[in-house]
Amino acid sequence: MLGNYREVILYNRLMLEATSDEVKYDERGLVPAVVQDSRTGEVLMVAFMNAESLVRTIETGETWFWSRSRGKLWHKGETSGNTQRVTSIEIDCDGDTLLVRVEPRGPACHTGERTCFFRSIHSPRK
Secondary structure (H helix, E strand, C coil): CCCCHHHHHHHHHHHHHHHHCCCCCCCCCCEEEEEEECCCCCEEEEEEECHHHHHHHHHHCECEEEECCCCEEEECCCCCCCCEEEEEEEECCCCCCEEEEEEECCCCCCCCCCCCCCCCCCCCCC
16 A cells, blocks of 8 residues: 555556556647546547646546647646546557546536537437
8 A cells, every 4th residue: 555645646657657658649749538427438528638637637636638729738627616536547459549537526518518518410310
């Protein structure tokens, strides 16, 4: 068992270093992260992570992303309070997409919707 906060941080950094070779970041140093509700399986949002946001996510147990529009890190829920507690992070077979399973604390979408995928553009006829 890990004894203190510094040991936990060191352990998390070592774990990330062990897996960082598996993550294939794009030319901007980003990887897409699909965020899924760990209880329902519902896809809540898709965002981008860089190495630093992935480290912070692992260290804090809450989601951190890279904002392409603002050009900076952001902690999900830092202004709204709608944070996401991480239950697992998985990588796809190609190493170029992450699946981040979370327990959401409030809506995921900035519009106030539970998920960012609330608008339909196609519904096949039955």
